[in-house]
Amino acid sequence: xxxxxxxELPFEHFLSFAEVTGFVEALASAxxxxxxxxxxxxxxxxxxxxxxxxxxxxxxxxxxxxxAYLIHGNIHAxxxxxxxxALYTARKLLADHREGRSDLLREMAFYIIPRINPDGAExxxxxxxxxxxxxxxxxxxxxxxYQEDVDGNGLILSMRQEHPDGPYALDPExxxxxxxxxxxxxxxxxxxxxxxxVHAWDGSDAIAVEGRGFDWNRNWSFDWRPExxxxxxxxxxxxxxxxxxxxxxxxxxxxxxxVLGYHTGPNAVLRxxxxxxxxxxxxxxxxxxxxxxxxxSARTGFPVVPVVKYHVNRVGQKDINLxxxxxNFGYHHLGLFVFExxxxxxxxxxxxxxxxxxxxxxQQEYEAVMRRVLSWWDRQxxxxxxxxxxxxxxxxxxxxxxxxxxxxxxxxxxxxxxSELATISAATYEFTLAHAACRPVLSVExxxxxxxxxxxxxxxxxxxNRGRFPTHISxxxxxxxxxxxxxxxxxxxxxxxxxxREGHSNLGHLGGLTDSRVLEWFLRVPEGAGxxxxxxxxxxxxxxxxxxxxxxxxxxxxxxxx
Numbered sequence: 001x002x003x004x005x006x007x008e009l010p011f012e013h014f015l016s017f018a019e020v021t022g023f024v025e026a027l028a029s030a031x032x033x034x035x036x037x038x039x040x041x042x043x044x045x046x047x048x049x050x051x052x053x054x055x056x057x058x059x060x061x062x063x064x065x066x067x068a069y070l071i072h073g074n075i076h077a078x079x080x081x082x083x084x085x086a087l088y089t090a091r092k093l094l095a096d097h098r099e100g101r102s103d104l105l106r107e108m109a110f111y112i113i114p115r116i117n118p119d120g121a122e123x124x125x126x127x128x129x130x131x132x133x134x135x136x137x138x139x140x141x142x143x144x145x146y147q148e149d150v151d152g153n154g155l156i157l158s159m160r161q162e163h164p165d166g167p168y169a170l171d172p173e174x175x176x177x178x179x180x181x182x183x184x185x186x187x188x189x190x191x192x193x194x195x196x197x198v199h200a201w202d203g204s205d206a207i208a209v210e211g212r213g214f215d216w217n218r219n220w221s222f223d224w225r226p227e228x229x230x231x232x233x234x235x236x237x238x239x240x241x242x243x244x245x246x247x248x249x250x251x252x253x254x255x256x257x258x259v260l261g262y263h264t265g266p267n268a269v270l271r272x273x274x275x276x277x278x279x280x281x282x283x284x285x286x287x288x289x290x291x292x293x294x295x296x297s298a299r300t301g302f303p304v305v306p307v308v309k310y311h312v313n314r315v316g317q318k319d320i321n322l323x324x325x326x327x328n329f330g331y332h333h334l335g336l337f338v339f340e341x342x343x344x345x346x347x348x349x350x351x352x353x354x355x356x357x358x359x360x361x362x363q364q365e366y367e368a369v370m371r372r373v374l375s376w377w378d379r380q381x382x383x384x385x386x387x388x389x390x391x392x393x394x395x396x397x398x399x400x401x402x403x404x405x406x407x408x409x410x411x412x413x414x415x416x417x418x419s420e421l422a423t424i425s426a427a428t429y430e431f432t433l434a435h436a437a438c439r440p441v442l443s444v445e446x447x448x449x450x451x452x453x454x455x456x457x458x459x460x461x462x463x464x465n466r467g468r469f470p471t472h473i474s475x476x477x478x479x480x481x482x483x484x485x486x487x488x489x490x491x492x493x494x495x496x497x498x499x500x501r502e503g504h505s506n507l508g509h510l511g512g513l514t515d516s517r518v519l520e521w522f523l524r525v526p527e528g529a530g531x532x533x534x535x536x537x538x539x540x541x542x543x544x545x546x547x548x549x550x551x552x553x554x555x556x557x558x559x560x561x562x
Contacts, residue, residue, distance in 0.1 A: 004030040006095055009087055011422045014080040014411060017048055017122045020115055023087060024051050031094050034058050035105065041113065042245035045134070048118040050245055053090050056109035057097065063109035065544040065560040067439040067467075068255045069432065072113040072246065073262035075216050075326075077120025077131045081343045081415035081424075082262030086114040088425035089432060108439060108543075111253070116242055117216065128411040129156035130194055132232060133216040134240065142200035144208040145193050151395050151405055156195045158407035160392065161400055165205070166190040174371055176389060180363045198399055217263075218322065219243045220329035223275055230323040237324065250334060254484055257439050257473055257541040259330055259338045260432060264415040265310070266354035267303075267344035269296040269431075271337075274307035274325035281331070282475040289337050292438070296339065296431040300424065303354055307340075335477025339435075341428050344416040346388065350376035384419070386412045440512070440542035441467035449532060449553040456499070457523050459532060459549065463488065463507060463539075464516035471542050472509040485509050488519060489536040495526040496533060510539070525551060534558065 007026040015023070028038040035057060041050040056063045071089055073082030090112045096102040115121055120131050129147045137146055147156050160168070160178065166189035171177040181189055198207055215232025224230075224237045238244040250256065263270075271293045278286045293304040307327045308320070330338030347357060350373040360366045377388050392406035416424060445462040452458050463486065465471055471486060472478040486507040492498050500522040507517045523532060529551055537545045546558040 003032075003098070006030050006091055006098070009084065009091055011084065011418050013418065014125050015083060016125050017115070017118050020051065020083060020087075020118075021049070024053060024090075024114065027087075027091060027094070028053070031055075031098075035094060035097070037063075041116075041249055042241065044117075044119045044242055045240075046119045048122070050116060050118065050242060051114060052249075053112040053114070054109065055090060055093055055105060055112065057105040060106045061543075061560050062562040063111070064253070064255060064562050066107065066109045066255060067257050067441075067541055067543050068109040068111060068253060069258045069260070069436050069439075070111040070113070070250070070253075070256055071260045071262070071432070072116050074115040074117050074121050075261065076133055076263060077117055078124045078410055078414040079262075079264040079343075080121060080124065080411060081264045081421055083115045083121070084421050085262045085341070085343060085425040085428055086112050088422070089429050090114070092426075092429050102433075104433070104436065107441075108436060109255070111249075111256075113246070116246060124411050127154070127156040128409045130410050132213050134214040135210050136212040136214070137210075139211070140199040141208070141211070143198065143202060143204065143206055144210070145196045145198045146210060147194045148196040150195055150197060150397065151393075155390065155409065157390055157405050157409070159193045159195050159395075159397065159400070159403045159405050160190040160407075161193075161397075161403045162188045163191040163205075164189065166192075168192055171367065171371070174374060176374065176392070177367070177370060179367045195405055201399055214240065216240055216243050217326055218324040220324045220326055220333075221247070222324070222329040222332045224324035233324050251482060254482065254540050255543060256334070257336065257469060258435055259334070259336055260435070261326055261338075261340040262428070263340055263342050264345055265342040266357045267300070267348050267416075268305045268310060268342040268354055269293045269300065269302050270305055270307050270310055270327065270340040270342060272307065272327040272331045274327040275321040275323060276308065278306065285331070285337070285474045285476060288474070292337055292435060293339065295434045296341065296428070299430045299434070300341070300427040302341070302344075305354075310342075331474065331476055333480070333482075335472065335474050335480045335483045337435075337474060341431075343421070343424055343428070346377075346386070346413050346415070346417065347373055349417045349420055386417050386419075388412050438468040440465050440469050440471050440473075440510070440539065442537065442539045442542040442545060443516075444535075444537065444545060444547060444555070445516070446518075447547075447549060447553050447555050449549065449551060452522070455524050455526065457525050457532070457551075459521045459523060459553075460518065461535070461549075462516050462518050463510070463537060465510035465512060465539070465542055467542065468512045469541070470509055470511045470515070471540050473541055478509060483509075484538075484540050486517075486537065486539045486542075489538075490521060491534045491536075492523070493529060493531045493533050495529060497524040498522075498533075499524055510542070 028036040037054040073086035168178040169185040221237035392404040488505040548556040
């Protein structure tokens with residue numbers, strides 16, 4: 001049978017929404033409906049599709065009947081590399097299946113959401129402007145600057161303007177950079193704003209910047225706190241429509257055993273907790289999370305960091321608790337071992353390690369890091385390097401007067417170089433394979449149909465979990481209603497009478513690898529009966545099975561409803 005070639009994923013530039021849409025459509029078309037379903041979680045606030053790829057070999061059952069792994073990327077607008085990493089995994093899963101390198105898609109399913117924030121990402125891809133997840137510009141406030149490409153060059157950069165009270169001065173070592181003003185600084189001094197216009201400006205120096213900001217990684221339900229206690233939290237958990245769609249999807253998939261999010265910050269493998277400390281979690285769960293995270297570190301070279309420690313980037317600064325964060329939600333509300341990869345920034349690409357970034361003690365040391373970055377960038381081949389710095393160019397602003405527009409392009413500063421991104425994506429894919437290999441595995445063993453006397457027969461079978469994870473995944477998961485125990489439903493065949501044991505059984509959760517339950521039924525079977533019964537097993541994170549058992553104990557696998 002002729003098969004279309006899978007589309008190549010370009011790593012030459014960041015992808016627009018139209019390009020992401022084109023790629024997922026081409027991938028689904030080339031792979032075919034037996035392997036890929038392209039759907040959407042819903043629509044963004046601005047009406048863009050939240051693309052969802054469901055990837056599994058449907059010849060072995062629907063996605064909903066198999067252990068499932070979810071990957072999402074680009075929850076923060078400028079962290080565009082996450083889209084590439086997610087799409088890389090989608091394509092590589094299909095390529096490995098097609099070339100016979102892996103049977104994984106026969107055994108489990110992957111849900112991949114390459115860009116959960118298409119609105120914010122489109123703003124950054126198109127302008128290099130700055131936004132965390134979303135900025136509310138619906139209600140304009142007087143004396144507030146809103147980002148805009150005022151000079152018409154297609155970019156939103158920075159505006160610097162000489163001002164006697166300006167908090168910045170030219171860097172004596174590299175005048176392209178601005179450094180914090182000190183008593184030793186020499187004029188000129190500058191105030192700095194994003195490129196844009198001031199709404200209803202009264203001519204004063206009291207200029208605010210942008211509207212209310214939202215951080216969708218503070219909008220999860222566990223330990224959510226309102227603003228101003230937690231910046232960017234939103235009005236209530238899952239108040240953002242994109243986040244609500246994702247939460248409903250997560251809670252509606254009892255077969256999910258793992259979730260991975262892609263971000264860009266100083267490169268790291270992040271694990272829970274995001275508030276408190278390891279002592280607040282089950283000790284065995286902490287050990288397992290750390291072991292899994294070390295698997296990620298071994299493949300990527302990234303350090304392992306609990307989220308609560310990740311944002312401590314000044315010596316002596318206390319831990320920063322991140323309320324309403326994905327990691328605590330994933331562990332406490334889903335019961336899963338969830339992870340995020342910080343794929344790195346251009347600072348890492350320039351040779352500055354995450355440990356060095358965290359060790360900066362003050363603004364002056366951070367400025368020294370940026371000098372290293374710009375010096376490294378200068379040494380790169382101009383024809384191949386990512387666009388990072390735009391020269392400061394004089395411009396007559398219609399409100400502020402003479403300014404200079406230029407500086408760093410945030411969309412490139414926020415992630416690793418595009419040339420590195422393919423290698424990084426390949427490494428994170430290897431972690432996903434290793435994590436997936438720990439999934440619960442439902443097994444039905446030792447099926448026998450023994451004649452006792454006359455028409456009486458004894459049917460026995462063993463239901464086991466032969467995967468590493470228990471069906472409740474974590475110790476925390478055992479207590480959550482979302483992770484349901486294993487259930488068995490028995491339906492007698494035509495004319496067959498069940499004499500013992502209930503038809504529906506709750507087996508509880510099955511531990512990893514060595515845990516099983518033996519089930520036994522006594523049946524009265526009429527002469528010439530074709531089959532004894534059908535047995536349906538719903539093992540949650542280990543998937544679902546339906547079996548038809550013949551009079552001689554032969555087992556036939558039946559289709560499972562989606």
